[in-house]
Amino acid sequence: MGWKAIHRWLGLTAGTLALVLGLSGALLAFDPVQQSWQAPAAPGDLSVATLVERVARTVPGAEEIRHLPSGAIVVFGFVGDQAQAHYVDAADGKVLGAWEPSALPRWVKNLHRSLLLGDAGRWGAAGIALAMALICVSALVLLLRRMGGWRRLAARVRGSLAQRIHVVAGRVVLAVLCLTSLTALTMSASTLGLVALDPGTEPDVISVTTGQTALQALPGAQLPMLQSLAVRDLRKLNFPDAADPQDTWTVATRQGEGWIDRYSGQTLAWQDLTLAQRLYDWALVLHTGEGAWPWAVVLAFVGASVLLFWWSGVAMWWQARRQAPHITGNSPLAHADVLIFVASEGGSTWGFAQALQDALAQGGHRVHTSALEHFQTTPATRQVFVLAATYGEGQAPAHASDALQHIAKLTASPVPVTVLGFGDRQYPAFCAFAEALETTLRAQGWPALLPLECIHQQSGQQFARWGDALARALGEPLVLDYVPRVPPTTALTLVARQNYREHSDEPTAILRFAWPAQGGGALRGHGLAHFAAGDLVGIVAPGSAVPRFYSLASGWKDGFLEICVRLLPGGLCSTHLLGLQRGGSIAAFIRPNPGFALPRTRRPVLLIGAGTGVAPLAGFIRRNDRHTPMHLYFGGRDPAQDFYFGTEIGQWLGEGRLASVQTVFSRIPEGGGYVQDALRRDAERLRALLAQGALVRVCGSRAMAKGVAEALDAILAPLKLSVAQLKAKERYAEDVF
Numbered sequence: 001m002g003w004k005a006i007h008r009w010l011g012l013t014a015g016t017l018a019l020v021l022g023l024s025g026a027l028l029a030f031d032p033v034q035q036s037w038q039a040p041a042a043p044g045d046l047s048v049a050t051l052v053e054r055v056a057r058t059v060p061g062a063e064e065i066r067h068l069p070s071g072a073i074v075v076f077g078f079v080g081d082q083a084q085a086h087y088v089d090a091a092d093g094k095v096l097g098a099w100e101p102s103a104l105p106r107w108v109k110n111l112h113r114s115l116l117l118g119d120a121g122r123w124g125a126a127g128i129a130l131a132m133a134l135i136c137v138s139a140l141v142l143l144l145r146r147m148g149g150w151r152r153l154a155a156r157v158r159g160s161l162a163q164r165i166h167v168v169a170g171r172v173v174l175a176v177l178c179l180t181s182l183t184a185l186t187m188s189a190s191t192l193g194l195v196a197l198d199p200g201t202e203p204d205v206i207s208v209t210t211g212q213t214a215l216q217a218l219p220g221a222q223l224p225m226l227q228s229l230a231v232r233d234l235r236k237l238n239f240p241d242a243a244d245p246q247d248t249w250t251v252a253t254r255q256g257e258g259w260i261d262r263y264s265g266q267t268l269a270w271q272d273l274t275l276a277q278r279l280y281d282w283a284l285v286l287h288t289g290e291g292a293w294p295w296a297v298v299l300a301f302v303g304a305s306v307l308l309f310w311w312s313g314v315a316m317w318w319q320a321r322r323q324a325p326h327i328t329g330n331s332p333l334a335h336a337d338v339l340i341f342v343a344s345e346g347g348s349t350w351g352f353a354q355a356l357q358d359a360l361a362q363g364g365h366r367v368h369t370s371a372l373e374h375f376q377t378t379p380a381t382r383q384v385f386v387l388a389a390t391y392g393e394g395q396a397p398a399h400a401s402d403a404l405q406h407i408a409k410l411t412a413s414p415v416p417v418t419v420l421g422f423g424d425r426q427y428p429a430f431c432a433f434a435e436a437l438e439t440t441l442r443a444q445g446w447p448a449l450l451p452l453e454c455i456h457q458q459s460g461q462q463f464a465r466w467g468d469a470l471a472r473a474l475g476e477p478l479v480l481d482y483v484p485r486v487p488p489t490t491a492l493t494l495v496a497r498q499n500y501r502e503h504s505d506e507p508t509a510i511l512r513f514a515w516p517a518q519g520g521g522a523l524r525g526h527g528l529a530h531f532a533a534g535d536l537v538g539i540v541a542p543g544s545a546v547p548r549f550y551s552l553a554s555g556w557k558d559g560f561l562e563i564c565v566r567l568l569p570g571g572l573c574s575t576h577l578l579g580l581q582r583g584g585s586i587a588a589f590i591r592p593n594p595g596f597a598l599p600r601t602r603r604p605v606l607l608i609g610a611g612t613g614v615a616p617l618a619g620f621i622r623r624n625d626r627h628t629p630m631h632l633y634f635g636g637r638d639p640a641q642d643f644y645f646g647t648e649i650g651q652w653l654g655e656g657r658l659a660s661v662q663t664v665f666s667r668i669p670e671g672g673g674y675v676q677d678a679l680r681r682d683a684e685r686l687r688a689l690l691a692q693g694a695l696v697r698v699c700g701s702r703a704m705a706k707g708v709a710e711a712l713d714a715i716l717a718p719l720k721l722s723v724a725q726l727k728a729k730e731r732y733a734e735d736v737f
C-alpha cells in the first residue's frame with residue numbers, strides 16, 4: 001500500500017473522527033486564553049514563604065495553594081464545611097474572586113479525551129491520535145512529491161480549488177498538527193496506564209513531636225525550604241491537616257515533590273520528577289497551550305483547520321473517484337495481445353486508455369489495461385502502449401513513482417512499446433515523465449511502433465490525430481473516440497455580440513452572455529463556479545457530447561461571461577456559437593486555468609496576443625482597477641477587420657488600465673508584420689521591463705507562441721535569462737490553441 005492510499009483511507013475514516021477532536025480541541029484552546037485574563041500572574045521571584053504568610057492572613061481556612069500555568073494563584077480551603085476556591089492577588093494576599101476551572105462545559109473536554117465513551121473512548125481517542133500522526137507523515141511525503149522536493153515547497157500550488165486549499169493549508173499547519181498528534185499520544189500513554197508518571201511510592205514520613213508534647217508548629221513563612229523557593233517554580237503547596245499532629249507540608253515544584261516537618265521545618269523527603277513526568281509536562285503545554293496563551297491561539301486555529309482538511313480531502317477524493325480507473329471490457333493479462341499501461345494522478349488519462357482499449361477491441365484485439373507499475377509483457381503480447389501523465393516538477397504520478405526504475409531493470413523483448421504523454425505546456429517540464437519513459441525504453445532496446453507524442457491539456461483532437469497515425473502504423477482501421485466526462489452545465493443567454501470579418505470565410509464575434517436570473521448561489525450549484533479572465537469555459541453544442549473550450553475575456557466580477565469565437569470550418573461548436581442570436585442560449589461550465597491566471601501584482605505585466613488570443617488579455621486589462629502597468633502587444637491581419645476589442649482597448653488606455661499598446665497587422669502594407677517582429681523592434685524596452693521582474697502572458701496559436709518565445713529568448717539572453725527560466729519561476733505562461 002502506498003503513501004497515497006494510507007493518507008486517503010486514514011483521512012476518510014479516522015479523519016472524520018479527528019474532525020470531532022480538532023473542533024473540540026479548538027474550543028478547549030479558549031481555556032488558557034480565558035484564564036490568562038481572569039487573574040494577574042504572580043511575580044515569579046516572590047518567595048513561597050511570603051506568599052504563604054499573605055494567604056494565611058487573608059484566607060483563614062486555607063489548605064492548598066496552587067500556582068496555575070497561567071501564573072495566577074488559587075487558594076483552596078474550607079469555610080465551615082464549605083469547600084471554596086479563590087483567586088488571590090500574590091502582591092497582598094487579597095481575595096480576587098471565585099475560581100472557575102473552565103468556562104466550557106465539562107462534556108467538551110470529555111468529548112475531546114474520550115468521545116464521551118469512558119475508558120473505551122480513551123483508547124479510541126489514542127487510536128485517532130495515532131492515525132493522525134500517520135496522516136501527517138504521509139502528508140509530508142505526498143506534499144514533497146507533489147511540489148517536487150524541499151526546494152520547491154513554497155512554490156505556487158496548482159490544481160482544483162480543493163487541491164489548492166488542501167495543499168496550502170497543509171504547508172502552513174502540518175508541522176503543528178504532527179506535534180499535536182505526537183503530544184496526544186504521549187499523554188494517552190500515561191492516561192491509559194501504559195507509562196507510569198510518578199515513582200509509584202510515596203515516602204513514609206511524619207512530622208515528629210519527639211517527646212516535647214506542646215511543641216509549637218512553625219508557620220509556613222518560617223520554613224527554610226519555602227523561603228528559598230520562588231513562586232515561579234511552585235506548582236502546589238498543601239498545608240498540614242490541623243486535626244492530624246503528624247501530618248506534613250507537601251510541596252510540588254517544577255523539579256519534584258518535597259515533604260516538610262511541621263515542627264522542625266526540616267525537609268523530610270524529596271522526590272525528583274521522573275523522566276516520564278517531565279515529558280508529560282512538556283506534552284501538556286504543547287498540546288493544550290496551558291500557561292502559553294499565544295500558543296493556545298495557534299492551537300485553536302490548527303484544531304479548526306482539521307475541518308478545512310477534511311472538507312477539501314473529501315472533495316479531492318470525490319473528484320478522483322469520479323474520474324477513477326473504470327476500465328470496462330478488460331481481457332485477462334495472459335490472453336491479451338495488446339497491453340495498455342497507465343500513469344495518472346487526476347484520473348483523466350484512464351479515460352483516454354479506455355477509448356484506446358475500446359477502439360482496439362472493436363478491431364478484434366484482446367486488450368488488457370492496467371496501471372504502469374504493473375508493466376510487463378507475456379508470450380501473447382504483440383503491442384504495448386504506455387499512457388503517462390506528468391506531475392510535480394516533471395515527475396511521475398504518485399502510484400507510478402517507482403515504475404521507471406522497475407522498467408529500467410527489465411530485459412527488453414521484441415514487442416514494440418509506444419509511449420503517449422499527457423501534460424500541459426504551462427509547466428516547464430512538459431511531459432517530462434513520458435519523455436523519461438521513452439528514453440529509458442529505447443535505451444533498454446524496446447522497439448516502438450510510433451515515436452513519442454505528447455498531448456497538451458487533454459486535447460481530444462490531438463488524441464484522435466495520434467489515433468489516425470496509429471491506424472496507419474497498424475494497417476487497421478481505428479477510430480479513437482475520447483469523450484471527456486462533462487461536468488454539469490449551466491444555460492447562459494446571449495445578450496450582446498460584436499461581429500468581425502462578417503463577409504470572410506472565418507467570421508468572428510465577441511459574444512457576451514448573462515446568466516439566468518436565479519442568482520449566483522444557484523448557479524454555482526449548476527457547475528458555473530466563480531471564474532476569472534483566463535479561465536476556460538467549456539461549451540457543449542447541441543448534438544455533441546464533446547465540449548469545446550474558450551478562454552474567458554471576463555471574470556465573475558464583471559457580471560457577464562465573454563468570449564471571442566472564430567468560425568472553424570465544419571466546427572460544430574463554433575458554428576453553433578456564431579449562429580446564435582440575442583436571447584439564444586448555450587450549455588456551459590467553467591474549467592479553471594490557474595497556471596494562466598494573473599496574480600495580484602505591482603510588477604509590470606507584458607500581455608502578448610494574436611487574433612482571438614487577445615480575449616483573456618482583454619479580460620485582465622478590464623479588471624486592472626489598481627492600474628498595474630500592463631503593456632499589450634496585439635497582432636492581427638487587418639485593423640479594419642480583426643482588431644478585436646479595439647474600441648475598448650482605446651478606452652482602457654485612457655482610463656489608465658493599460659499603460660501602453662503596440663499593434664501590428666500582417667496583411668496590410670506597413671502593418672509591422674507579426675507580433676514577434678514588434679517584440680524584436682522593442683527589444684531594449686522589453687529587456688528593461690523584464691529586468692524589473694515583469695510577468696508575461698502569451699495567448700494565441702501554437703506557431704505564434706513559439707515565435708514569441710524565440711523572440712523573447714533572444715531579448716532575454718543579455719540578462720542571462722530565458723523563457724524556460726521565467727516559466728520555472730511562474731512569470732511566463734501561455735494559453736495556446
Ligand SMILES: Cc1cc2nc3c(=O)[nH]c(=O)nc-3n(C[C@H](O)[C@H](O)[C@H](O)COP(=O)(O)O)c2cc1C
Nearest residue numbers: 344345346347348349389390394423424427430431
Ligand atoms: C499539480 C500538477 C502538476 C503538473 N505538473 C505538470 C508538469 O510538470 N508537466 C506537464 O507536462 N504537465 C503537468 N501537469 C498537467 C497534467 O500532467 C495533465 O493535466 C494531465 O493530462 C493530467 O492527467 P491525469 O488526470 O490522468 O493525472 C500538472 C498538473 C497538476 C494538477
